[in-house]
Amino acid sequence: MHLRYLEYLKAVIEHGSFAAAAQVIGVSQPAISHGLRTLQKHFDAPLLRRSGRRSVPTALALQVASEGASLADRFEALAAAAPRRSNPNGLNVGLTPSAAVVCGPALYDAWCLGHPRRTLALATVDEGRLLSGLRRREFDFVIAPRPRRYDPSGLECQPLYQLQPRVYARSNHPLAGAQTLAALQTAAWACVGPSVRGPVDVLSEAFAVRRMAAPRVIANCPDFTSMLTLVAHTDLLAVVPHAALLSGDLRKQIAPLHLRETLPLYEMWWFHPARSRRAAGVLAALGHALEEAALGDLGSP
Numbered sequence: 542m543h544l545r546y547l548e549y550l551k552a553v554i555e556h557g558s559f560a561a562a563a564q565v566i567g568v569s570q571p572a573i574s575h576g577l578r579t580l581q582k583h584f585d586a587p588l589l590r591r592s593g594r595r596s597v598p599t600a601l602a603l604q605v606a607s608e609g610a611s612l613a614d615r616f617e618a619l620a621a622a623a624p625r626r627s628n629p630n631g632l633n634v635g636l637t638p639s640a641a642v643v644c645g646p647a648l649y650d651a652w653c654l655g656h657p658r659r660t661l662a663l664a665t666v667d668e669g670r671l672l673s674g675l676r677r678r679e680f681d682f683v684i685a686p687r688p689r690r691y692d693p694s695g696l697e698c699q700p701l702y703q704l705q706p707r708v709y710a711r712s713n714h715p716l717a718g719a720q721t722l723a724a725l726q727t728a729a730w731a732c733v734g735p736s737v738r739g740p741v742d743v744l745s746e747a748f749a750v751r752r753m754a755a756p757r758v759i760a761n762c763p764d765f766t767s768m769l770t771l772v773a774h775t776d777l778l779a780v781v782p783h784a785a786l787l788s789g790d791l792r793k794q795i796a797p798l799h800l801r802e803t804l805p806l807y808e809m810w811w812f813h814p815a816r817s818r819r820a821a822g823v824l825a826a827l828g829h830a831l832e833e834a835a836l837g838d839l840g841s842p
Contacts, residue, residue, distance in 0.1 A: 545670065546576035547609030550588065553577065554598045554606050567672065567688025569742045580605075632819070633662045635671040635680035638733060638764055639782045640809055643702075644684055644827065651826030675812055681819060683812040697815050699824075700808040702831055706743045706782045707797040707804065711773050720801050726753060731760040731768050731777040743805045744780045750805075769795060780804065 552562035553573065563570040581588055588602040598606070632652045636644065641663050653659045664680070675683045675696065684701060687693075708725070710717055719725055730744065748756050760777055762768035765786045772779045773794035781787065787795070811827075813820040 546580040549573050549576040550580060550602060551606045553596050554602060557595045564689055567691055630659045633680050634682050635664050635674055636684040638665045639786055640684040641665050643783050643785045647827050647830035650830055651823050672812065684809055686807050687810045695815060696812050698810050698812045701811045703806060703808050704782045705806055706780045708778055708800060709772060709781045709795045709797050710778050711795050714776060719798055722747060722751060722802055728778045730756050730758045731762060731771050731779045732758050733762055733765055733768055747804045
């Protein structure tokens with residue numbers, strides 16, 4: 542049973558809804574739903590009941606949240622107190638799946654190139670765990686969107702590059718000529734699953750701000766490669782946050798729709814512990830590499 546899901550339950554109890562809990566924790570609402578469905582499977586009695594728009598906890602939920610909070614506190618204390626071996630030649634970076642594709646080569650150049658003894662480890666987990674892991678010193682740096690109302694105390698952060706997501710479909714898709722999101726309301730969508738989607742869900746946000754029904758997501762994929770391969774061979778649509786995610790034959794098999802509306806823009810941020818000695822050099826080299834490659838420009842597929 543994941544401690545993260547106990548944290549989700551506690552947040553829903555405190556804030557009354559999945560949406561509010563997601564905003565506070567810094568993950569997507571589907572991530573909260575997925576976590577609590579998984580948690581509910583361990584109990585025969587319900588944890589939550591609906592009352593209007595609020596999710597009301599049962600007595601069982603209150604007990605589980607209370608005992609789970611105590612367990613999580615003890616676990617965090619043990620993790621913080623555990624001795625950690627310092628490896629001056631190793632760099633551990635936590636980042637989102639799209640950032641791993643966009644920044645991986647630049648991170649290698651910035652850290653490893655010309656230094657044969659250095660090693661680079663990239664880890665992708667959900668964005669809430671990335672930032673909490675950084676505070677527990679599991680990572681040297683984190684590259685992820687900055688959650689709304691996020692308190693970065695003890696960390697330093699700055700924007701790294703901007704993303705302009707676009708909707709993609711296979712070549713000759715029946716909706717290839719669509720010019721508005723309204724024309725896509727009957728479409729079925731694929732996405733990267735909620736465990737890695739984090740606080741940015743541009744597809745749902747784009748539909749919500751236009752007061753349209755939520756998009757019909759019927760395929761959750763573990764990574765962008767599997768999602769884009771699925772899109773290339775079906776009538777599913779998908780949002781691609783960065784053109785660097787397209788490689789090889791995929792560039793010939795799928796193409797962006799030319800919509801008049803833009804999807805919500807967002808930035809990828811660089812987070813690191815305050816006064817980190819490694820931060821300045823690696824960040825400068827990474828920023829230079831990204832600028833040279835023009836990776837912040839999504840104007841072309």
